[in-house]
Amino acid sequence: MTKTGLLICSNPFRLLRIFPQIQCHVQNTLYVHFCPLPVLDKKAVRHRLTIIDAYKNLNIINVDVRILLCGLKGTLGSQIATKRPVDVIFYDDHIKSEELDSVVSSLSNKSPDFKTVFVQPNEDSDSSIDMKENTQYNKVESKLFENVVLGGTFDRLHNGHKILLSTAALKCTKKLTVGVTDIIMLKSKKLWEIIEPCSTRISNVEGFLKDIDPTLEYDVLPIYDIYGPTIHDPAFEMIILSEETMKGGELINEKRLNAGLQPLEILPLPLLEEKKSTVDCCQEEENKISSSNYRMRLLGTVLKSPQPNTNIPATPYVIGLTGGIASGKSSISNYLKELGAYVINADTLAHGLYDINQPAYQPIIDTFGSAILNVNNEVDRKKLGAIVFTSKDKLDQLNQIMWPLILQKIKILIESVKDHNIVVLEAAVLLTANWQVHCHEIWVSIIPEVEAIKRLQERNHLSEIDSRNRINSQPLNSEYVKNANVLFSTLWSYDCTRIQIRRAWNNLLIRVSKIHRFQ
Numbered sequence: 463m464t465k466t467g468l469l470i471c472s473n474p475f476r477l478l479r480i481f482p483q484i485q486c487h488v489q490n491t492l493y494v495h496f497c498p499l500p501v502l503d504k505k506a507v508r509h510r511l512t513i514i515d516a517y518k519n520l521n522i523i524n525v526d527v528r529i530l531l532c533g534l535k536g537t538l539g540s541q542i543a544t545k546r547p548v549d550v551i552f553y554d555d556h557i558k559s560e561e562l563d564s565v566v567s568s569l570s571n572k573s574p575d576f577k578t579v580f581v582q583p584n585e586d587s588d589s590s591i592d593m594k595e596n597t598q599y600n601k602v603e604s605k606l607f608e609n610v611v612l613g614g615t616f617d618r619l620h621n622g623h624k625i626l627l628s629t630a631a632l633k634c635t636k637k638l639t640v641g642v643t644d645i646i647m648l649k650s651k652k653l654w655e656i657i658e659p660c661s662t663r664i665s666n667v668e669g670f671l672k673d674i675d676p677t678l679e680y681d682v683l684p685i686y687d688i689y690g691p692t693i694h695d696p697a698f699e700m701i702i703l704s705e706e707t708m709k710g711g712e713l714i715n716e717k718r719l720n721a722g723l724q725p726l727e728i729l730p731l732p733l734l735e736e737k738k739s740t741v742d743c744c745q746e747e748e749n750k751i752s753s754s755n756y757r758m759r760l761l762g763t764v765l766k767s768p769q770p771n772t773n774i775p776a777t778p779y780v781i782g783l784t785g786g787i788a789s790g791k792s793s794i795s796n797y798l799k800e801l802g803a804y805v806i807n808a809d810t811l812a813h814g815l816y817d818i819n820q821p822a823y824q825p826i827i828d829t830f831g832s833a834i835l836n837v838n839n840e841v842d843r844k845k846l847g848a849i850v851f852t853s854k855d856k857l858d859q860l861n862q863i864m865w866p867l868i869l870q871k872i873k874i875l876i877e878s879v880k881d882h883n884i885v886v887l888e889a890a891v892l893l894t895a896n897w898q899v900h901c902h903e904i905w906v907s908i909i910p911e912v913e914a915i916k917r918l919q920e921r922n923h924l925s926e927i928d929s930r931n932r933i934n935s936q937p938l939n940s941e942y943v944k945n946a947n948v949l950f951s952t953l954w955s956y957d958c959t960r961i962q963i964r965r966a967w968n969n970l971l972i973r974v975s976k977i978h979r980f981q
């Protein structure tokens with residue numbers, strides 16, 4: 463299999479017949495170049511539809527498809543400058559040999575041993591798989607603009623983003639400005655903690671645009687509000703929006719008018735529906751192609767490869783399961799137990815250590831006084847909690863007593879495990895205690911703060927202030943995420959949580975069996 467391919471395609475509407483035959487030969491990126499060159503001004507609307515339809519239909523394909531605009535814009539003449547070197551060039555049965563030669567010679571970045579491969583479109587299959595021209599947007603005129611602008615988050619560049627960016631580049635003749643939302647604007651988004659850093663998103667957008675049309679000037683910059691530079695710059699003429707952000711376009715134009723600037727022409731694009739798999743996909747996913755769906759699908763996968771931990775024995779393989787209060791760690795560990803893990807719950811061990819005659823009993827009375835005992839002279843955890851969750855110093859004192867004792871018990875339990883390969887150590891403040899040194903991997907569960915407060919009020923009957931105090935005594939979600947090899951969120955249905963856990967467990971079994979094979 464090769465990394466990067468270039469498909470020279472005579473007719474965009476046959477793409478679906480060609481793709482099944484070439485997708486298994488390309489691993490990472492497939493550039494698509496339409497040939498022969500059409501005339502732009504008469505066909506601009508149709509080209510935009512081609513782009514929309516192509517990306518929409520090719521969403522099933524697991525490679526990064528990039529449709530080059532030079533063929534559609536009629537700007538080919540000099541070079542096709544792809545960022546990645548092309549290893550294989552595919553061409554269909556309608557491409558003439560001189561057209562193939564011309565594209566090969568204008569391709570500036572090819573591997574030294576690149577190949578050309580003829581592809582016969584799959585004519586056996588039903589012609590209904592051909593893409594149909596979408597007439598919904600035929601009314602939009604094919605006017606072009608020197609300065610076009612658009613904005614977005616552009617997390618994990620998907621086909622919806624590619625349509626927006628490609629349409630903007632098709633409508634633009636000189637300079638394209640793209641505002642990329644800074645992380646401070648994104649904290650209300652689903653799983654914002656795993657949105658790519660702004661600098662990565664900027665570089666991905668810029669890389670994509672330079673790939674599909676190297677002839678334009680690009681300014682890709684961070685924005686800190688919905689307006690970005692649109693309300694100051696008189697040069698902008700047109701803005702591309704998705705249908706759901708039309709309101710933003712209207713607000714921009716109000717501000718431009720107030721500032722004495724020409725309003726922008728607005729081109730809205732449809733949201734792309736996504737065909738969902740029913741097996742491995744949460745029903746709570748959105749029906750449109752969206753970055754939040756992509757983020758949801760990362761739950762239960764390896765976000766950061768675990769590094770070998772040589773300080774502890776290779777067997778049993780220890781997963782540290784952690785996450786903020788009420789984030790659903792226990793429901794995750796219960797399911798992991800059903801799947802075959804040996805589960806150690808640090809909270810439960812802590813509770814046992816407070817019993818009379820257990821090692822924490824006397825040190826706790828010495829430190830916090832006998833006022834924390836109940837009428838039977840037992841440690842009253844509610845009273846102790848009220849003290850430590852409102853004072854960082856007191857919590858530190860409690861931790862200093864409890865953590866070494868809990869850890870001692872954990873080590874004894876792990877050493878005694880005989881009939882399990884995998885141990886899950888569930889501990890709320892595992893990272894603060896630096897217990898990751900006793901684990902092979904860290905799995906983290908997060909929920910938004912407002913959901914944690916809701917659960918604490920319902921589950922633990924705490925007031926909002928007490929709930930906040932407990933949350934504030936623990937690391938932020940973003941801290942947990944930084945350390946996570948695998949991430950979960952129990953924000954949605956139980957089924958959705960189970961999908962994430964099964965994904966993580968199945969991958970884990972493969973990792974663990976590989977480790978044991980190399981021992």
Ligand SMILES: CC(=O)SCCNC(=O)CCNC(=O)[C@H](O)C(C)(C)COP(=O)(O)OP(=O)(O)OC[C@H]1O[C@@H](n2cnc3c(N)ncnc32)[C@H](O)[C@@H]1OP(=O)(O)O
Binds near residue numbers: 788790809844847
């Ligand atoms: C390193 C570890 O993670 S060990 C596991 C956590 N336990 C400890 O650190 C021991 C000290 N804590 C305790 O002994 C008890 O939590 C007490 C006495 C303070 C309160 O007891 P209880 O009211 O019965 O509460 P409980 O033990 O169920 O804990 C409630 C929540 O407090 C949080 N919590 C517990 N200990 C701590 C701590 N040291 N720092 C911050 N938060 C904590 C947990 O998130 C837990 O909720 P979760 O299970 O949803 O994550």
